[in-house]
Amino acid sequence: MDWNIDTKLSTITLDNCNTNDAMIEKIKDKLPLNTLLKDVALLHMRCCAHILNLIVKDGLEVVKDGAERIRYSVAYWTATPKRKEKFEETAKQLRISCTKNLVLDCPTRWNSTYKMLDVAILYEDVFS
Known part of the structure; x- marks a missing residue:
């Protein structure tokens, strides 16, 4: 309030959490609603x-x-160099080009899971 942020605020971006929803309601009580874009919407x-x-x-x-x-x-297949070599040999026997290395994901990071699946699909027959 000392910096007059309340008169310069248009939106607050937060993740989806019940606590944040409750806090927004408390903030609304403190703000001059006529300064907000589209009132409070x-x-x-x-x-x-x-x-x-x-x-x-x-x-x-x-x-x-x-x-x-x-x-x-x-x-x-990526645990040892010998296994990796065997995987690549099998790919060659199946005439599958080994242009990308297998990627092990970090299960808590979905983008790494996407990368793992994106590469693994190329080698579906090798896994079989």
Whole structure:
């Protein structure tokens, strides 16, 4: 309030959390509502990155079993240089170009799971 932020505020971007919803209600009581864009309708903007993260996590839950099997296979084939060599030999026998290295994901980071699956799909027949 000392800096007059209350008169310069248009939106607050937060993730989707009940605590944040409650806090927005408390903030509304402290602000001059006539200075806000569209009155109060745009004050609480949901974080798109958080929403996207929730959507992707829900989608990955659907394919969880398959992703885990691929994760274990990638971990197995990348554990030693000898196994990696055997994997590449099998790919060559199946006439599959080994242009990309297998990538093991970090299960808590969905973008790494995407990268793992993106590469693994190229070698689907080798895994079989």
